[in-house]
Structure formats: structure tokens, C-alpha cells
Amino acid sequence: MSSGMKKYLFWFANEHLDFRINEIKSIVSLLNVDLKWLKTPYEDPFWIGELDSDESATKIASRSITVRYIIDLWSTAPSVSELHNELHGLSHSLLAPYSDASFKIKVEIFGKSQTQKEKLDKIESFNYLPLNGRVQLKNPELALQYIEYYGVDHSIAPLHPRELYFGRVVAQCQRDLISKHSLKKRKFIGNTSMDPQLSLIMANQAKISKGDLVFDPFVGSGSLLIAAAEFGGYVLGTDIDYLMLHGKSRPTRKQDRDKPRNNESVFCNMKQYQLEDHYIDIIVADSSLPLWRPDILFDAIITDPPYGMREAIEKVGCRKEEKRISEQHLPTHIPSKVVYPLCRLMSDLLDFAALHLTVGARLVTWLPIIRCEYDEKKLPHHDCLQLVGNSEQILSTTSSRRLLTYEKNKNFKPNSSSNGILYSEETFRERYYKYVEQLRKVKGCEKDS
Amino acid sequence: MKLLTHNMLSSKCIKGVNLGYPLGIEARDIKVSKVDFNSEFVTRIIPKLDYKTLYGAAEKLGHATDLPQTVVENFESNEDFLQKVHHVLLEVEVIDGDLICPETGRKFPINAGIPNMLINEDEV
Ligand SMILES: C[S@@+](CC[C@H](N)C(=O)[O-])C[C@H]1O[C@@H](n2cnc3c(N)ncnc32)[C@H](O)[C@@H]1O
Numbered sequence: 052m053s054s055g056m057k058k059y060l061f062w063f064a065n066e067h068l069d070f071r072i073n074e075i076k077s078i079v080s081l082l083n084v085d086l087k088w089l090k091t092p093y094e095d096p097f098w099i100g101e102l103d104s105d106e107s108a109t110k111i112a113s114r115s116i117t118v119r120y121i122i123d124l125w126s127t128a129p130s131v132s133e134l135h136n137e138l139h140g141l142s143h144s145l146l147a148p149y150s151d152a153s154f155k156i157k158v159e160i161f162g163k164s165q166t167q168k169e170k171l172d173k174i175e176s177f178n179y180l181p182l183n184g185r186v187q188l189k190n191p192e193l194a195l196q197y198i199e200y201y202g203v204d205h206s207i208a209p210l211h212p213r214e215l216y217f218g219r220v221v222a223q224c225q226r227d228l229i230s231k232h233s234l235k236k237r238k239f240i241g242n243t244s245m246d247p248q249l250s251l252i253m254a255n256q257a258k259i260s261k262g263d264l265v266f267d268p269f270v271g272s273g274s275l276l277i278a279a280a281e282f283g284g285y286v287l288g289t290d291i292d293y294l295m296l297h298g299k300s301r302p303t304r305k306q307d308r309d310k311p312r313n314n315e316s317v318f319c320n321m322k323q324y325q326l327e328d329h330y331i332d333i334i335v336a337d338s339s340l341p342l343w344r345p346d347i348l349f350d351a352i353i354t355d356p357p358y359g360m361r362e363a364i365e366k367v368g369c370r371k372e373e374k375r376i377s378e379q380h381l382p383t384h385i386p387s388k389v390v391y392p393l394c395r396l397m398s399d400l401l402d403f404a405a406l407h408l409t410v411g412a413r414l415v416t417w418l419p420i421i422r423c424e425y426d427e428k429k430l431p432h433h434d435c436l437q438l439v440g441n442s443e444q445i446l447s448t449t450s451s452r453r454l455l456t457y458e459k460n461k462n463f464k465p466n467s468s469s470n471g472i473l474y475s476e477e478t479f480r481e482r483y484y485k486y487v488e489q490l491r492k493v494k495g496c497e498k499d500s
Numbered sequence: 501m502k503l504l505t506h507n508m509l510s511s512k513c514i515k516g517v518n519l520g521y522p523l524g525i526e527a528r529d530i531k532v533s534k535v536d537f538n539s540e541f542v543t544r545i546i547p548k549l550d551y552k553t554l555y556g557a558a559e560k561l562g563h564a565t566d567l568p569q570t571v572v573e574n575f576e577s578n579e580d581f582l583q584k585v586h587h588v589l590l591e592v593e594v595i596d597g598d599l600i601c602p603e604t605g606r607k608f609p610i611n612a613g614i615p616n617m618l619i620n621e622d623e624v
Contacts, residue, residue: 261538264544285545296614331504332504332615334615334617335616335618336615337618340513340619340624342510342512343509344508347508
């Protein structure tokens with residue numbers, strides 16, 4: 052162990068595996084924490100890293116969504132007897148500061164089911180610990196955590212645990228925000244509202260901090276702005292969909308279809324979470340055209356651009372014949388939309404970020420992918436932007452979307468080149484259906500090539 | 501629409517428009533509401549502002565009486581000034597009105613507080 056560093060156990064939630072390391076990387080760079088990973092097994096929820104202090108652990112916990120708890124790791128061993136042996140030797144010095152503290156011991160059997168009785172027996176097995184304080188289940192001064200890890204797959208759980216961990220819980224992370232922001236309870240949602248967990252992870256990827264000016268060019272119902280505001284950002288968004296921003300589109304929840312809509316808007320959502328002081332504005336505008344004063348700099352851009360999947364489905368049967376725009380209708384006229392191929396959208400977005408981000412600030416955006424065609428070298432790129440994060444969310448056997456994090460590393464020059472080469476002049480939808488068509492002909496594609 | 505937003509918007513989306521800045525404002529309904537003061541945010545946003553435009557817009561809406569005409573020296577430590585800027589940036593809102601392109605006179609309506617900067621097929 053390096054000098055002055057202590058071992059901590061990072062207990063991750065068992066989902067979004069590919070987002071873990073990038074999220075923590077963003078958080079430690081945002082909060083200036085020195086973290087050295089010792090063990091980062093991709094599939095396991097238990098990782099070990101070194102930090103200088105509990106304070107650093109608490110800092111990370113103040114932001115992390117992918118981690119559940121950070122634990123001061125006292126012992127880890129491959130068998131129960133070895134764990135207890137080690138604790139026997141260490142417990143007096145480790146527990147000296149807590150000998151009279153109220154405490155509880157929590158037991159987690161991960162990857163296997165056990166009865167309550169078995170769990171209680173496990174708590175009893177720590178009887179030898181020199182704890183004189185009283186047991187207190189709610190907010191004890193000392194929370195100890197015992198974990199038996201059997202692997203992530205219940206169906207092939209081994210007889211004995213693969214690994215055991217014991218330590219002191221230092222901090223709980225921010226997973227409560229996921230239920231706080233739950234879409235089920237949110238006033239205003241759209242059919243592409245981003246899930247709160249991923250929205251919050253995006254805000255972390257974007258390194259949003261207090262007082263940042265944050266922009267979403269494809270704002271929709273504003274889910275990403277909620278997450279950004281939760282971490283102190285001041286938020287702005289644009290969307291081409293007039294009815295959406297005015298809360299007049301078709302209600303997304305089936306049960307609400309008959310009710311009159313009242314006060315549904317991005318602003319209402321912000322109010323629902325007491326974040327209205329961080330709301331600047333939303334604007335009806337087309338993000339493929341210039342809108343801002345050229346020297347405006349944002350501290351972060353986070354967005355989920357349209358892929359042409361759901362939008363296209365929405366269009367079926369409701370495409371109106373073009374009419375001449377009368378004077379009277381002009382104020383609310385919604386211009387007809389034209390196809391915006393994904394590669395063009397991406398290179399426009401990268402150009403926009405290169406121009407309108409502060410140096411060192413980030414663009415966080417999604418890109419849909421056909422999995423067996425994926426090639427990292429073909430990702431959109433820009434001279435002024437460095438790809439610093441790339442996490443995959445698998446959507447089906449054939450498709451996924453990748454959360455890309457770009458950091459602006461130098462000032463924009465007009466001759467900087469950008470490219471959104473992934474698919475030539477197509478929308479993702481067109482590409483996707485072409486692909487599915489090919490699949491149907493060929494039947495099956497080489498897996499994971 | 502808050503005056504902070506107005507400070508950043510242009511009408512450069514219209515074909516042939518050079519700068520499209522600053523946009524004129526025609527306000528039919530103005531709302532003033534209370535927004536929490538955050539000195540860090542205001543301090544960081546002031547260097548990004550086109551202050552002259554902010555002053556002009558505040559004046560146009562009749563909310564410039566307290567606002568100094570230029571950024572004061574050492575504004576970071578001048579809480580009184582920061583509060584005043586905060587007020588015009590975030591608390592004064594145009595609910596209904598128009599934004600006007602300075603070069604073409606094209607009007608962009610603001611309704612329910614939301615500016616509509618879309619242009620029509622024939623203006624791109
Ligand atoms: C995937 S959705 C974003 C959803 C949003 N993150 C949310 O949580 O509700 C993409 C949005 O982009 C908007 N959009 C499509 N083309 C646009 C354009 N050219 N300019 C601005 N917005 C556009 C659509 O109206 C849609 O609301």
C-alpha cells in the first residue's frame with residue numbers, strides 16, 4: 052500500500068456495468084480526489100481502491116450513482132475462517148475509536164439466498180469484536196458491513212463464497228436520487244424521457260458543478276436538465292417540438308390520455324424537485340441552425356439526440372399535407388421537418404461543442420450502434436475534442452447505445468476538422484432497418500466480431 | 501424568457517443575417533418572480549454577458565432603475581451589484597411578447613414564457 056493510503060471497498064449497484072469506471076473517473080477528476088484502483092473486476096459489484104481518507108470517500112459518495120456504499124475495508128479473504136482470523140488480530144486497534152459507539156452489523160449475502168436465521172448466525176459470529184456500545188439499527192455511530200459474495204449469477208452460485216469482505220461503512224452514495232427523480236411520479240414526461248439513473252450518470256460524466264451553465268440542444272421533457280440542476284447546474288434547453296415544450300403533445304401515460312393537461316412543462320418538473328431556481332429557459336429552436344451569440348461558452352453540454360426511431364413511429368398516420376402558412380398561424384406554425392442524418396447531426400453537435408464549450412468542459416451525448424458493426428475508430432471526432440468516456444448500454448442483441456464523453460482540449464479554429472463518420476448520409480433508423488433486412492437474408496451475424 | 505437568455509440569443513438562423521444581435525424585445529406581459537441568489541453563479545456569468553445589451557433590455561422592460569450602466573470594478577466582492585444583476589438576469593421574465601431580428605425585423609414570438617426561434621422552410 053502506498054504511504055498514507057487506505058483500502059476502501061466500492062460496492063456498486065449490479066447494473067450499468069460499463070458506466071462504472073467512467074463515472075468514478077469523472078467524479079474523482081471533478082472533486083480532485085486521489086484514487087488508485089487495486090481491483091476492478093468488470094462484472095463483480097465489489098471493487099477495491101485506495102484513498103487517503105474517509106473525507107475523500109465521502110466526496111466520491113456525494114456524487115456517485117453507480118456505487119451504493121463506500122466501505123473502509125478491514126478485511127477481505129477467500130474463506131470465513133481466514134476472515135475471522137485476520138479480524139481477531141486487527142479488531143482491537145481498528146475498533147479502539149468506536150469502543151463505546153452505538154453500532155449495527157449488516158450482513159449481505161450476494162448471489163445466493165439465505166434464511167434470516169443464517170444471517171443472524173453470521174452476525175453472532177462477530178461476537179468477539181470489542182464493541183461495548185449499544186446496538187442501534189437506525190443511524191448508528193458505527194455501521195459495520197459483512198459481505199459474502201457468491202458471484203452475480205444465482206443459478207450457478209458455488210457452495211462457498213468466492214470472496215468475503217468486512218469493514219466500516221463510510222458513506223452511502225446518491226442512489227436515493229433515482230427514486231426521487233422517478234419518471235413514474237414525474238409531472239411531465241415524453242416518450243423519450245431519459246431514465247433518471249442514466250441522466251444522473253450523464254451529469255456526472257459532464258462534471259457538472261455548482262454554478263455551471265449547462266445546455267441541452269435536444270431537451271425534450273428536460274430529464275437531463277433535472278439531473279444537471281440537481282448537481283448545481285443552471286440549465287437551458289432547446290427543442291424543435293413546439294407542442295412538446297408547451298406541454299401540448301399527446302400525453303405519454305396511457306391513463307392520462309383523457310385528462311385535460313394542465314401546467315405540464317419542463318419548468319413544472321423543475322419545481323416538483325425544488326430545482327426551479329436553477330432553471331433558466333427552454334426555447335423552441337432547431338439545433339441544426341445557429342442560435343447563440345458566437346462567443347457564448349457553456350460549462351457543459353449534455354444531450355440525447357433524436358435517432359429517428361420513436362419520432363418516426365409517431366409520424367405514421369399523422370403526416371399532414373403542407374399548407375400555406377397564414378399570417379394568423381405564423382406565430383405557432385410548426386415548420387415541416389426534413390431528415391437530419393445522424394452523421395450530420397453528430398458532426399454539427401461536435402462542431403457546436405468545440406465552439407461553445409469552455410476549454411476543459413465536456414459534451415456528453417448518446418450514439419446508437421448496431422453492435423456487430425461497431426468500430427471505435429469510426430466514432431465521431433473533432434480536432435478540439437478528446438473522447439474521455441465511452442460506455443455501452445445494450446438495448447437488444449443487435450443494437451445498443453453508447454454514452455460518449457468528449458472534453459474540449461483546445462480553442463476552436465475555423466479550420467478544425469470534425470467528422471461524424473459512423474454512418475454515411477443515413478439516419479440511424481434507415482441504417483437499422485437496412486441492417487435488419489440484411490440479417491433476415493443472411494440469418495445470423497458473426498457474434499461479437 | 502429571462503433576460504439572461506435574451507443576452508445570449510441571436511437571429512443568425514435566418515439566411516443572410518450577419519450577426520443578428522442583440523435582438524429587440526417587445527414585451528406584452530412581464531412577470532417578476534423570486535429566484536434564489538447564488539453569488540457564485542452570478543460572478544461566473546458576468547464575464548459572459550454583453551452587459552450593454554443587458555442594460556438596454558432591462559431599460560426597455562422598465563427594470564433598469566437600480567442597475568448600474570456598466571460593470572462595476574471588483575464586482576466579485578460587490579454583493580449589492582451582484583444582487584442587482586441577479587435580479588435582472590433571472591427574476592424578470594417576458595411571458596408574452598416578441599423578439600425582433602435587428603437586421604430583418606423578423607419577429608420571433610414568445611408565448612407562455614417560451615421563445616419560438618423556429619424559422620420557416622423558406623427562410624433557411
Ligand atoms: C431523444 S429526445 C430527447 C429526450 C429528452 N432527453 C427527455 O428526457 O425528454 C430528442 C429530442 O430532440 C428533438 N429534436 C429533433 N430534431 C431536432 C432539431 N433539429 N433541433 C432541436 N431539437 C430536435 C425532438 O423533438 C426530441 O424531443
